Amino acid sequence: MTKRILLVRAVNVGGAKLPMAEFREMLAGLGGAHVRTYIQSGNAVLDIPGDPAAFDRAVEGALTDRYGYVREVISRSPEELESALQAHPFEVIESKFSYIVPLTGVPAGGLEKAREVETGDDRWELTGADVHIRYANGAGRAELDMNKVLKRLGVQGTARNLNTVRALIDLAAKGAS
Numbered sequence: 001m002t003k004r005i006l007l008v009r010a011v012n013v014g015g016a017k018l019p020m021a022e023f024r025e026m027l028a029g030l031g032g033a034h035v036r037t038y039i040q041s042g043n044a045v046l047d048i049p050g051d052p053a054a055f056d057r058a059v060e061g062a063l064t065d066r067y068g069y070v071r072e073v074i075s076r077s078p079e080e081l082e083s084a085l086q087a088h089p090f091e092v093i094e095s096k097f098s099y100i101v102p103l104t105g106v107p108a109g110g111l112e113k114a115r116e117v118e119t120g121d122d123r124w125e126l127t128g129a130d131v132h133i134r135y136a137n138g139a140g141r142a143e144l145d146m147n148k149v150l151k152r153l154g155v156q157g158t159a160r161n162l163n164t165v166r167a168l169i170d171l172a173a174k175g176a177s
Helices: 020-029 052-067 078-086 146-153 162-174
Strands: 002-008 033-038 043-048 073-076 098-102 123-127 130-134
Touching: 002 052, 002 078, 002 162, 020 033, 020 043, 020 052, 033 162, 043 162, 052 073, 073 078, 078 098, 078 162, 098 162, 123 146, 130 146
Parallel strands: none
Antiparallel strands: 002 043, 002 073, 033 043, 098 130, 123 130
């Protein structure tokens, strides 16, 4: 078993509902153990059997089968998420304005085109398979359109603010096997 922090892109916004109790049940049914969720935005910490990428794809399939929508599932080990947190390139003025966007993979190209997206006072930086963001006035009043950046990079990702990232790392540490 391998400990993973699982992130589902874009649930519990718009029409893509994912009740956390059902999500925990689904993950356990796929072989996950010690499943815990954090807030209502598709975050889970669990131990998984086998290959993490295969487990992520199995969760995507289960979500589509059960709920009828397609959502990317991105997972990281606690150590990978901690490394991303330590690599955050921006001064953190308010943790809720600073984000990490784990990506579905390392972009193969498109960085030059992505840098052409207007950002206003917001800032973003690519580090491996993660994008780091600092919103000047919060995500709710963003000048940066991260969806345009991701489209130009050719990958999907799911954003979590630094408070959530820290909470997920702590949750993983509390349940260390």
